[in-house]
Amino acid sequence: MTETISSTSLYDAIFIGAAHIRDRQDELNRINVFPVADNDTGSNLAHTMATIINQAKPHEDVRTTLGEIARSALIGARGNSGAIFSQYFNGLYLESQEKPDVTLAELAEYFQVAYQKAYQAIERPVEGTIITLMRAWAASFKESVEIRRTFAEHLEIALTKVRQSLDDTTNVLQGLKKLGIVDSGALGYYYFMDGFVQSLLGKQSYLHTRVETPDTIVLENDIHRFREESELDYRFCTEVLIESEALDLEGIREEMNPLGDSLLVTSAEKLARVHLHTNQPWEMVKRVAAYGRILEQKSDDMVNEMLLAGAPEKKIALITDSIADLPQEYIYEHQVFQIPINIMIDGVTYFDKRTIDSDFLMEHLDKASTSQLNTEQILSFVRPILHHYEKVLILNVSSKMSGTHSRFKEVLATLESEDRARTALIDTRVNSGAQALLVRKAVEMIANKVPFDQIVSNIEAMRSRAKILVSVVDIAPMAHSGRVSERIGDLLIRLKFKPLVTINAEGDGTIKGIAFSDKKNWKILMKSLRGKQMEDYVIVHAEAPERAESLRQEMVRLTGKEPLYITTISAVVTLFAGRGSVAVAYLEGMQS
Incomplete structure (x- = not known):
């Protein structure tokens, strides 16, 4: 031979x-x-x-x-x-x-x-x-x-x-x-x-x-069984593929080292792939982007992967999408499975609340748009959860605002009848903090071992009490979102239109009040909140901590209690509400 x-x-x-x-x-x-x-x-x-x-x-x-x-x-x-x-x-x-x-x-x-x-x-x-x-x-x-x-x-x-x-x-x-x-x-x-x-x-x-x-x-x-003794310092296995005429591999390594461990920087000609275990995948992506044109990126939650690879549990799992604005620590503590919504920038898919933050979004706002989850994304997300848990409850953003609910419905229709019978899909008819409040109520009921069918009935009944009021001070993202004509959008920007936005009973976004100054916008927001009977409320904002703090003070004065939390909104919501927006989401008190 x-x-x-x-x-x-x-x-x-x-x-x-x-x-x-x-x-x-x-x-x-x-x-x-x-x-x-x-x-x-x-x-x-x-x-x-x-x-x-x-x-x-x-x-x-x-x-x-x-x-x-x-x-x-x-x-x-x-x-x-x-x-x-x-x-x-x-x-x-x-x-x-x-x-x-x-x-x-x-x-x-x-x-x-x-x-x-x-x-x-x-x-x-x-x-x-x-x-x-x-x-x-x-x-x-x-x-x-x-x-x-x-x-x-x-x-x-x-x-x-x-x-x-x-x-x-x-x-x-x-x-x-x-x-x-x-x-x-x-x-x-x-x-x-x-x-x-x-x-x-x-x-x-x-x-x-x-x-x-x-x-x-x-x-x-x-x-x-080894998993039970495993402890992770870093939660997300994140990878970014970039292209550059002059790859600086050492520079990338220096940037990545403080962000996590298991760093791997590999290359072939003009391409480089960066692999890192980190707790800040969005920061990693942002830093790598400075070294070349991003071609793709992904970020897997290793904690969830370890959990779902273990022995099945006779419990109820809760799935929601990234438009539900909850603090990350709450999601981790209560094992809420949150599927990221896609955001497209220059033909590359980023994952909301995972590989993109509001800063990076605002830098590329003119090229950004949302992209529907495809059925394979949803199926690969849902299947391990169904395998591990006895029942699965899914709470989606309003179907009038996103195709996410419809895509989930398509995916569930492809499952075996046995698996379909173990799931419940609910259109929350709200978004952001209001959707998050419904998720929190579901978490409480699961913890209290309320029967699955009763949880579903309770959440469906509770939807009409979930409300949100959004103070928008930058109309440009909403005007350019494609939901109004370009001519109308440009007119609204020139007029410095600053609306107060809410969601109606059918789940559609609607204008609650009209203003042309920040002061008037705030006045309408306060007037709309007075006299409301609130069981719970939260405050969310788009990179506007000072406005959120002012809103907290007013809400404490109006209600006599602190919000459950204050958190930033998802990049998807920021794409439409614009930087500087603040919102109060609340559950109306039960009528006697």
């Missing part, structure tokens, strides 16, 4: 290795406990490999082939392991040459550089993980090709060493030792190299099919 590998054969080997990972994502998810037991390493690696399989094509020369693979891997990279793999492929590309084949000695050098690039991308490398196996393969393959052996022996000996390193990971990381399992990312790399070797030896053909790997790792079914 020849000791050179053609560009096409090298592509086929990488393709088969990628398919080996893709076809084993469930196994990899099941043993995922490091760095976070969030059950997604297999899914992240499968996404990365699927992008390579679907996008990269073989070329006549090795360098072009590996360049396309590296670029596809970076675009499709997800999670720690996906980002590390993308840099590994980039190392193979950087060391390659423009020729139709590669010798084993040259390939050994490719793997050395690939390991080094992957290692350098990790801020704090940990032994017993994927990086350990990458080093084992590079070292054992290089050592083997320096000795006179057959083509097959070189590959098989190196693979055996990698398997030994994989087995050793059980004793390196404390969490793995306790459970008697190997590292999930390391196992993914072993599967990749096994497919790679089988392809080069002619034992595995170029097929889009599942294959069985020799010596498959034996896994226990329930290994996520």
Whole structure:
């Protein structure tokens, strides 16, 4: 057998290795406990490999082939392991040459550089993980090709060493030792190299099919008891892909370090992917944006992922959307599942209350618009919750103001009848703080173990008592929202129109009062609030803490009690209400 590998054969080997990972994502998810037991390493690696399989094509020369693979891997990279793999492929590309084949000695050098690039991308490398196996393969393959052996022996000996390193990971990381399992990312790399070797030896053909790997790792079914002892310093696994003519990778690293851990900065030509575990994903996105044009970003709640990967609970789950303006600490404390609404800027999707804040929105206001959640987004959000909980209650923003409720209805219609029977979908007919008050009432009833059907009936009856009054002082965002003609919008801006806005019984936004000055607007707001019987109230604002404090003082004087909370409104609501807006949302007192 020849000791050179053609560009096409090298592509086929990488393709088969990628398919080996893709076809084993469930196994990899099941043993995922490091760095976070969030059950997604297999899914992240499968996404990365699927992008390579679907996008990269073989070329006549090795360098072009590996360049396309590296670029596809970076675009499709997800999670720690996906980002590390993308840099590994980039190392193979950087060391390659423009020729139709590669010798084993040259390939050994490719793997050395690939390991080094992957290692350098990790801020704090940990032994017993994927990086350990990458080093084992590079070292054992290089050592083997320096000795006179057959083509097959070189590959098989190196693979055996990698398997030994994989087995050793059980004793390196404390969490793995306790459970008697190997590292999930390391196992993914072993599967990749096994497919790679089988392809080069002619034992595995170029097929889009599942294959069985020799010596498959034996896994226990329930290994996520480790989750109970897991503590996270940072909640969100966040990634940003950018494009720039002059990438400053060191500058990005310096900016990211104070924001979290598990930092990975990987690159391929003009592209860079930044991976970080952080509690401020919106700040991370904003800072990375200064280094290039954002192409995509995502942010996963690892705490929720860990919870939902655990044993099912006989409880009621509560889902709402990000337009319900609740303090983050309340959402976390009471385990409210809040799906972010999409905001589009320059063709890129940002996630409300997750990867975008009001500051970033205002900087790009002229290019921003809301975008409907697609059914796949909703389904992937709802499905794990349905799997984990006995019943699911969903409270959406008014269907007259957003298509979110309709999209949820479409998704629920696709579920099995058993699952549909365990869900209840309610159109709250309000938004913002008023929607949040209904969510709070549902939380209270769930905590008090009120029967599910009774909770649904109570919330539906309570909707008519949920009110909101919004003081708008900047009409420009509303005027440019497309809800009025451009001519009318420009006229309202010139007149400095400052309306008081509310929501009617059907859930439509409507003007409660008309003003052309801040003072008059405030006067109408106070007049509208006087004499109201309020069971509870909250104050929300769009980057207007001083106006919110003035409103608090007036409300305390009027009602004799403090608001339940004061918080900023979602970026979606800011997009229409404008910066400087303040609102009082309240539940009318029950009539005797």
